[in-house]
Amino acid sequence: MKYWILLFSLVVFSTAAEAKWYEAQSDNFVIYADDSEKDVRRFAEMLEQYHASMEFITGRKLDKPSPSNRVTIFAVGSKRDIRKLSGSKSTTIAGFYIPRAGGSKAFVQDIRLKSGYPDFSTVVLLHEYAHHFLISSSRYAMPRWMSEGAAEFFAAATFNRDGSVLIGRPAQHRAGELAYAKDVSIYELLDRNLYEKNKGRKYDSFYGRSWLLYHYLQFEPTRKGQLTAYWKRVVEGETSTDAAQEAFGDLDQLGKDLDRYLKQRRMMTFNLKPDWLTVGEVSIRELSEGEADIMPLRMRSQRGVTREEALELLPDVQKVAKQYPNDPAVLTVLAEAEVDAGNNAAAIAAANAAIALDPKQRNAYVQKGYALFREAIDAEDPDSAYKAAMAPFSALNALENDHPLPLIYYYRSFVARGKEPPEQARHALERAAELAPFDHGLWVNVGAMQAAEGKIALAKESLSPVAANPHGGRTASRAEALIAALQNATEGEPFRARSRPKFKVTQQDGREE
Template identity: 55%
Template sequence: MRFGIWAAMLAAALWGGPARAAWMEASSEHFVIYANDSEKDITRFAQQLERYHAGMAYVLGSQVAKPSPSNRVTVYVVKNAREVRQLHGGDNKFVGGFYVPRAGGSLAIVPAVQSANGAVTWSMIILLHEYAHHFLISTNVAAMPRWLSEGSAEFFASAKFEPDGSLWLGRPANHRAGELFYAQDVTAADLLDPTEYDKRKHTTYDAFYGKSWLLYHYLIFGGDRKGQLPRYTDLLAKGRGQRAAALEAFGDFDTLEKDLDRYLKQRKMTAVTLKPEKLAIGPVSLRALSAGEAEIMPVRIRSRRGVTREEATTLLVEARAVAAKYPDDAAVLAALAECEVDAGHDPEAIAAADAAIARDPSQVNAYVQKGLALFRQAEENEGDETARAAAYKAARAPFIALNRRENDHPLPLIYFYRSFVEQGQEPPKLAVDGLIRAVQLAPFDLGLRMTLGTTLLRLGRSPEARIVLGPVANNPHGGGMSAFAHRLIERMEKDPSWKGEDLGKEMPEDAEGEGGEGG
């Protein structure tokens, strides 16, 4: 998602010193962190992330419902930036971390993050920027223009953690100073009227992120434009176009540009500091991973990231070797089940998942992987209607069991809906309501939003569909899926009676994006 765009600016700051002794899990209200690190450092890291969440909630006046355990963001801390690049894939040699938003499985993969008190380092900025996106999309029903999304994320990411538990937000984004002064210029008009910005060819790195931060910071702290940003967002929420809303709220773009230039050149900028009493956070639970969990962790991270079938076949050899050494470790068996699913070995995946659940019924991933394997078997079932119905009933069973253990896990709701669609049946109201609830639980999963948006369209609920699809259409890195959502919204606006009868005609060939439904 967004990591892939601006990670090219990253030179990740790494911890020095000797190798750490053991893999640890730090579990808190909104995060699960896995790192080969000391108890002290991983605890401080988890507390800082929780304080950051609390600080955003306080400043924005927004509260996010406590996520179910499996819907927290999982942070995997790997050895260095080189390992991050290998996991990310592609040929971008500057990638220093990335985030994948998935219902029931959002994850971030970062190098060792310097969590010492003080101003945050590059690697921490990356993580805080992406979590800001995660938080903002979880607390806003309406879609945000790209500049507002990126500017606000930059605003919060330049944080500073004090030893007494205080938190600074809105500090100058010094990491953007170079692009603001030396990169290709981006004007306020470019930000506020994206049609003009998009008309130009962007062959070199420009100041979009820096200028977005500057405009957001100015509207928050500038003083002479108080109330204009809420006015702007209110106009957008009422359906006003981006350019029209900006002109009504901010006035002449050239005047705004001159004001921004003066603001950038001033010697000091305002920031906000939040004392510890305003940042109430819950406890951080620590657990040392078992020997088997620690040994299979590299396999688990690669599988969680996502692999091709060829990569999965190679990875499975490693997973089976670890499982042979630790045949009674439920976490190892659950990881093995995921590798078997990735490699297309459904019976073996089901056997490994059953073995994991038998040893530890709390192994959530084992239920998920068993369900995925059974769903694939059901999809391939060529029997009569009765046989297919029985296969899908069996496929639903692990997700139903998971739902009983974790009522707000989104995947059981998603696959309950899919079990009807994949049989060619009209999903009942209960299944559609479950899909709506899944989006409420995981609004950051754009693929899931796409599924719900097209479902609501076919049901004749186009006003709701437009709201659901807004963040997909406005995602600047969504590729074909974003273009598809944008076309659907335009068509619904032109023809409110349209129910997607010829939906396929609107779909670009590359209408896929990051953020699936698990697996």
């Protein structure tokens, strides 16, 4: 799940002339948009309705995330603005999402909304949040077809003005794919390796067929309970194909049934009434003049920058900060820009100034902690230096008890000194991963730690969902390699791989240290 650069745009509302920047906060989201207050509020309400709909249908109730562990969404502007911010030359990229402990960010186009079946850009956003929700609500990895089929199933949603939500509508955005793209057989759908072996360069119907199978198993009366039985077998260790044969029966017949199902003129849909969905309050505030002026620079910084990009960005941030020396939000952005540029002392000074003006500036504590940890690397007295480096994270922990970064850095304060982390620090790292199940890089670190403790079975359990992620890139490869190395390990005996994964922590902007 490396950075998860995704090709999506977002729900779009009509943009009022000369709209101001607003921040919308809800239980699961923080949204920044240069739009009307009314539309930003409606956007936040819609996303919360979607979250509640997923809880209702799946029966999975998620704990309310700590404030910093919510998904933060920035409405960037046009498709061209998104492409420029992403640094991609692709003409199709319309947004990207970075899931990280204490700092998940989505960068999207201006927000729009239309009645009826949603715009495709909306569908893709909802698809990705479905992944986020499903990963957060279960540590068992779904087979790829099931993961993508479920995300497509939930993403085909409609939000009515009376507060009702339609979930599981026929996936109109996959109609062309199902009609004209290269077909994917039921065997290829169920067997990831077989699919990869036979996959050509042409676009195929994998996503469409995944949606079709998931939708069919959800609503077909004669197949009731089969999807649950199938997943249970997979979780217990059976291959996807073996589990499917046991749960679904004749797979050739299943393929024929799917073809007939696709040709039906009508399909069932969940129509969720407003009183079935529990949705919290949405609060709105207009950003200060300084926050609004620095927002474009903040977005560039938090999308992740190289050292060269940081040095180029810093003078612009410093210029705005000089105009608003008493705005704590602006000073916090300055602290982050200084950290990115490698100016530790300046970052600490900016963070201290922000905290003095507003002790609730959480990111100021984070940036100060980053800078102090860097300074501790070359300190003559490492114990004292790392103790000082933990101070801002401890203050952040007092402010927000379930913020994952203080837990991660507590563990890291021992690893960085070459010391064996005590039991309390090991539990802290595990707790951070529980709070941020979507951060797969963090779970690799947890799995490596557990293996070193001799908890082989637990390490494999921690690593399996990461290894199974088809979009996991190098992180998934690291998990797969570690699982392979653990096959001959003995439960109860500390495991030390020849090339043990180096402890990495990914900062809020996606940069790894």
